[in-house]
Amino acid sequence: MINGDFRRVEAANSAFAAEGGPAGARRRRAWRGPVLIGALVLGAALIVAVLSAAPRIGDLSPEGASPEGARALAQLLGDQGVTVRAVDDLDPATAAPGRTVLVAFPERMSTRQRDALAASGADVVLVRPDERSLAALAPGVRTELIELPGPTEPACALPAAVRAGPVDLAGAAYSVAPGVAAQRCYPTDGQTGASSLVSVSERGRTVMVVGDATPFTNDALDERGNAALALNLLGAHPEVLWYLPVPPPAEPGQERSTSELLPAGWIWGPVQLLIAGLAVALWRGRRLGPVVTEDLPVVVPAGETVRGRARLYRRAGARDRAAASLRAEAVRELAARLGVPRSGGTAAVVDAVVARTGRPVAEVGALLDGPVPPGDPALVALAGDLDGLRRAVRDTAADGRAGSA
Secondary structure, eight states, rough: OHHHHHHHHHHEEEEEHHTTSHHHHHHHHHHHHHHHHHHHHHHHHHHHHHHHSOOOOOTTTTTTTTTOOOOOHHHHHHTTTEEEESOOOOOOTTTTOOEEEESSSSGGGHHHHHHHHSSSOOEEESSSOOOHHHHHHHHTEEEEOOOOOSOOOOOOHHHHHHHOOOOOSSSOEEEEOOOOOOEEEEEEEESSSSSEEEEEEEEEEEEEEEESSSGGSSSTTTTTTHHHHHHHHHHHSEEEEOOOOOOSOOTTOOOHHHHHHHTTTTTHHHHHHHHHHHHHHHOOOOOOSOOOOOOSSSSSHHHHHHHHHHOOOOOOOOHHHHHHHHHHHHHHHHHHHOHHHGGGGHHHHHHHHHHHHHHOHHHHHHHHHHOSSSSSSHHHHHHHHHHHHHHEEEEHHHHHHHHHH
């Protein structure tokens, strides 16, 4: 029995060692490719997410010469005597009445910047504003999630739109709540009442809500009536504050968590990578099968194995494990000698030993199922007492056979 256990342990150890040998190296090389591909895909996804979330340099900037910039519009306004001044922050004193403030990216404004602009007296042009900017600067105007048609006629009496005619406004559409004094231009359809350009009179000043930045860009300024619309919206006053908001550090109570700073849809990248990883794991997975045992080159004597295990128990101070092993072996041997079934347990063996030897129940129970020896001498004494109990049972059995003869 001991030799068989030892063989199984050695076989398991050999298999474990093989995992770190040539077979393990081959397995690691097989997984290296999919892991590198997954890392490259993850890195590319992060780069794309960062680049798509960050605005491109020159987008709707009065100094931007790219197709998405607005340098051409700023030069045309300058030719008409309108001063264009780019700012990245704003206060009510700067945005005084008699000026026009173009907010290129309203969603970038902080709460303080939004409140400062709302408290100013300047006319405001909002380019595709978000819901918070609408609520603060154009109350009663709501974004409508509808599909926009191609360029249409203004269909309103707003002078800037009438002079421009059809323009490129395909970004967003807005509806106006009942009771709000507003002019709606470039309607999307006749059912929702949504429009691509809304002019709201709010606290003695005009707020223009424009659903698309295309009419202001270098690339589309010379198409249709885009230039006319942009010049009429921004040229009503001698000075234009071209507001490119840069959010200041978060104020107390307005800090945003990491998840709020990540771009929309960021979670789908890791989910897709997880699905791809599971697919690769299923594709590359193999059934390893049972452990292959090998014949040992040498046979270790059972006594040496027992002594080695005893040294391990002693070094670890595992008297509980050693005592349990001694008692389990004694119970097994006594049960076999006394004919006690395995299902009877230790209690049945104790009763059979008491009936055979006449020893007290407490004494036999303490030997076969007692407390852990407190020290090594007690453990040695327990081993001797168990041997004595086995001899007593053997002697009584021999006496019984002799009497029968």
